Amino acid sequence: MSSFYGIELGTRALRAFQIGLEVTGHNVANVNTPGFSRRRVQFANTPEFALGSRLRLGSGVMVQMVERMREMMLEGRINAQSADFARLDTLARSLQQVQSAFNEPGEFGINARLNAFFNAFEELATRPDSLASRQSVLQSASALVGTIRSLYDSLNTLESQALTQAEAMISEANEVAQQVARLNERIRAAQSTGAEAGDLLDQRDRLMSRLSELVGARAHYTSDGGIMVFVDGHTMVQDGASFPLPNAIDIANRSLDNTPVDIRIQSGALRGLMDSIANLQSYRADLNTFANTLITQVNTIHSTGFNLNNTTGLLFFDGTDASDIALHSDVSDPANVSASGLINTPGNGGVALALANLRNQPQTALGGASLTQFYRSLVGRVGNDAQVSRNRAETQQLTVEHLNNLRESISGVSLDEEAAKLVQYQRSYQAAARMVSSFDSLLQDVLQFVAPR
Amino acid sequence: MRISTSLQFGRIQKTIEQSTSELSQRQRRVSTGRRVDQPLDDPVGTVHALAIRQQLQQIEQYGRNAREAKLFLQSTEQAFADIGEVLNQVRQIVTQGANDTLQPDAREALFQQVRKLQERLMQIGNQRVDSDRYLFGGQLVFTQPFTLVGTTLTYQGDGQPMHVPIAEHHTVVMNFSGARIADLYNKLNDIATNIQTANVADLSLNDLNDIQQFQSEFQRYRGEIGVRLREIETYAYLHQSRHDQLTGNLADIEEVDLAEAISQLRQSELSYQASLQVFSRVQSVNLFDFLRGG
Numbered sequence: 066m067s068s069f070y071g072i073e074l075g076t077r078a079l080r081a082f083q084i085g086l087e088v089t090g091h092n093v094a095n096v097n098t099p100g101f102s103r104r105r106v107q108f109a110n111t112p113e114f115a116l117g118s119r120l121r122l123g124s125g126v127m128v129q130m131v132e133r134m135r136e137m138m139l140e141g142r143i144n145a146q147s148a149d150f151a152r153l154d155t156l157a158r159s160l161q162q163v164q165s166a167f168n169e170p171g172e173f174g175i176n177a178r179l180n181a182f183f184n185a186f187e188e189l190a191t192r193p194d195s196l197a198s199r200q201s202v203l204q205s206a207s208a209l210v211g212t213i214r215s216l217y218d219s220l221n222t223l224e225s226q227a228l229t230q231a232e233a234m235i236s237e238a239n240e241v242a243q244q245v246a247r248l249n250e251r252i253r254a255a256q257s258t259g260a261e262a263g264d265l266l267d268q269r270d271r272l273m274s275r276l277s278e279l280v281g282a283r284a285h286y287t288s289d290g291g292i293m294v295f296v297d298g299h300t301m302v303q304d305g306a307s308f309p310l311p312n313a314i315d316i317a318n319r320s321l322d323n324t325p326v327d328i329r330i331q332s333g334a335l336r337g338l339m340d341s342i343a344n345l346q347s348y349r350a351d352l353n354t355f356a357n358t359l360i361t362q363v364n365t366i367h368s369t370g371f372n373l374n375n376t377t378g379l380l381f382f383d384g385t386d387a388s389d390i391a392l393h394s395d396v397s398d399p400a401n402v403s404a405s406g407l408i409n410t411p412g413n414g415g416v417a418l419a420l421a422n423l424r425n426q427p428q429t430a431l432g433g434a435s436l437t438q439f440y441r442s443l444v445g446r447v448g449n450d451a452q453v454s455r456n457r458a459e460t461q462q463l464t465v466e467h468l469n470n471l472r473e474s475i476s477g478v479s480l481d482e483e484a485a486k487l488v489q490y491q492r493s494y495q496a497a498a499r500m501v502s503s504f505d506s507l508l509q510d511v512l513q514f515v516a517p518r
Numbered sequence: 519m520r521i522s523t524s525l526q527f528g529r530i531q532k533t534i535e536q537s538t539s540e541l542s543q544r545q546r547r548v549s550t551g552r553r554v555d556q557p558l559d560d561p562v563g564t565v566h567a568l569a570i571r572q573q574l575q576q577i578e579q580y581g582r583n584a585r586e587a588k589l590f591l592q593s594t595e596q597a598f599a600d601i602g603e604v605l606n607q608v609r610q611i612v613t614q615g616a617n618d619t620l621q622p623d624a625r626e627a628l629f630q631q632v633r634k635l636q637e638r639l640m641q642i643g644n645q646r647v648d649s650d651r652y653l654f655g656g657q658l659v660f661t662q663p664f665t666l667v668g669t670t671l672t673y674q675g676d677g678q679p680m681h682v683p684i685a686e687h688h689t690v691v692m693n694f695s696g697a698r699i700a701d702l703y704n705k706l707n708d709i710a711t712n713i714q715t716a717n718v719a720d721l722s723l724n725d726l727n728d729i730q731q732f733q734s735e736f737q738r739y740r741g742e743i744g745v746r747l748r749e750i751e752t753y754a755y756l757h758q759s760r761h762d763q764l765t766g767n768l769a770d771i772e773e774v775d776l777a778e779a780i781s782q783l784r785q786s787e788l789s790y791q792a793s794l795q796v797f798s799r800v801q802s803v804n805l806f807d808f809l810r811g812g
Binding site: 184191477 | 519520521522523524525528554556557558559560561562564565567568569571572575576578579582583586587650651655656657658659660676678680681682683686689772804805806809
């Protein structure tokens, strides 16, 4: 047993408590860092020292490990649920924009415009000879056409925005996967030298949750501290290598085209965008069916009528669907709006009345619904989809929040707790320092005795 | 449960966010007075609201149609009243003319009166509504219905009915054919001749009888106009009450109950204030505050 045994023991304690203080400082500093897991110092007593055959002396304390407080099982659940939330939330936000593009219920939506259009024809049926009534037919028709096309354009813009966003998400996911692969390497290198890789692990976990949010990726932890990342059957990350997702989006199958097997996207914001694009496409298809039926029906009836100059066979609408519906050049002159069902009979409003009656007439092309009913049920569907997705997103948010709270309760930093630890380590440090100085004064006594001044 | 600092702050922050968003939503409701602003707010209600708005627009159009038909029918009724006046005078003339002892100059005077009445009749028959459409042309609204060929009045119209939609699946005919006006005119030609030739027998028997028939016929037309106008009124009344009812239904769906909305707004304001207070309490308590500095 050396003379400096006590001083060494004290120094070890000082070093251990200093580490404790530093870890506390690290925790306090990261109180606001998202995804940070608090660290806890685990102290252990150093091996005992045998003094003769019966006596054993303790040799002090050491820091056994700096534990990263994290529940891996919980991480996996949080990532899966967050990915689902990202899917629902993305869909809900997108559908909210879609439904507001309809401008319903109100004076500027298609419903009001469509009815004003039929009203104008009804008015014309009462005044089949009137030029003013014809002008108001054309005005209401042009307002209707404008509203249909502007809704179509809005749906199109929303879709192309969603598509651009989806592509951006895929490239972000590929970028993140690359970083995860690099971190895999560094973590393995660090761990092989026995070094603490805590901050690297935190960083990788953060990237992993981003990957889940983006494309619903799942992580598999390997025994050497690496993670493998999967999307459907596709391996995105293995060890230090990453394998990017292809950019070819297949909305109908909610997948990315890939050889040999397509990659199905089942969760994450990307899936939300795919769902919303699919919805947009189906709304647009309905809008097109609506516009097409309107064009065909109005033209069919209108072309049987006679204009004020007794010409027949004139068309009213041009175009085939919501993208190109327009007033036909045949009716560029109001006098050409045909109201009469009989030649040379300006007071006959038969055709105008037939056109007005289209309002509530069942259409085979619309599954037996009238034009107005069909449009109303489209609005109902859009509103309902938006509401359902919002409610689902809200419910899912509660689930994610609950899990996040659980994680926070394990991994989150509590300043009160750290303050207490700070005091604890500070006092311990002071006590250890006091111990060193006691041993020092003992030694001084001995040295004085040996070498008087 | 262990509560971390960021969880503690995160929860309060979330509470504040929630109450802010609720507050602004309720403020918007009170200020706009609207409960359903977009389909998302109430999809079923929206579809219902759209259907109601359609019915309202339709009813308003029926109202405009009915006003049009009413105007046309009233003009027609005035024309028939005028014709009735003409017929009364003709009847007097016929009665006076059916007299053997009448002097030739008196006969000539009666004859001239009949000619005048014929002119008047043609003038009535060629009347237009709003100096636009001919009343009696049928669907040939721009063709002058009556023209003279020699002394015979010929009807140029088609006598076809003009249907005006005044309710769903229901139209009212707003015009009458002018064919009988021509018949009447030509009958007056006979009467004029009979007066001139002192054909007392015809005048006192056939002509008087015919005129009486015309009188009751035009009287019947006026009765028919009355029926149609009453029908229009009935629908107008029905539509008005339906309109009121629908407007009420629409308000129930789209608009907020203001008293309720305001009391909800007050609640939101309170809970917002409460959450701010909680925040200020929480952020002032921390173990670090109680440790000696240095």
